[in-house]
Amino acid sequence: MKKFLFGLLALVFAEIALFIVIGNAIGVLYTLLLIISTSVVGLLIAKQRGTKSVQDIQKSLQQGQPPAVAMIETFMIFIGGALLALPGFITDIIGLLFILGITRKLFKPVIFYFLRKRMKKGQVVILQR
Template sequence: MTRQRRLVQGVLFVVFVLVPLAEIYVIVQVGQAIGAGWTIALLFLSGFVGAWLIRHEGARAWRAMREAIAEGRMPATEIADGALILVGGTLMVAPGFITDALGILLVLPLTRPLFRRLLAALVARHLVVGAVAVRRPGPGPAEGPVVRGEVVDDD
């Protein structure tokens, strides 16, 4: 098994087994500390706050992306922000306090630059950059046989 495959399996195990178990544990602990009703109310409140943050911060990121495009520059930061807001808001809508905490960190403008740098480093590590041959019309070596001739303009 390749190293990358083991890494993917490990991440999937953490995401689909360990995180839900940790969420259940934390929810039970919070429920014992403040009561079941308040715990459920907090979970609903975090879902509504997550939905509001997706809408609010998502709209801000969309405006910033449109401005970058209008200015003629590549909206890389704005696209990364949009992705982080989407993932963070989705984590906040999902029930659980651990995912809510991570979601808030991904969505808030104060902490988002840190995660943007982490995302950029992750993407850069997995990108394969290679030279691409581009054929441009004009003078230069041509492929195939060269036919000598004269251009006749009918004007």
């Protein structure tokens, strides 16, 4: 928990420093417009890709296949969209990496490894209703 809080605090300080640097380079108004435009464009992309991803989950379920990959992709798109909604350049870059298909393929093995590791330790519980 301490590592998470320290990482979050470091991210906030890095975002503030980057705001200052970019604000000095291009001006405050353009910096604000850039932040707002990246958030809006990113959220529109996340909405479009998220809708397709949810449809992929439904399609997998209708075909009787486990929707694990589609669920991971939907989760990644949701996290990417949330990061894009936050003001900041670092969070925008990370959010775009989670939304873009090419980079999402790079993150999937890491997420599957993390989930398998948690399941072996008994830290992941799957409930069926």
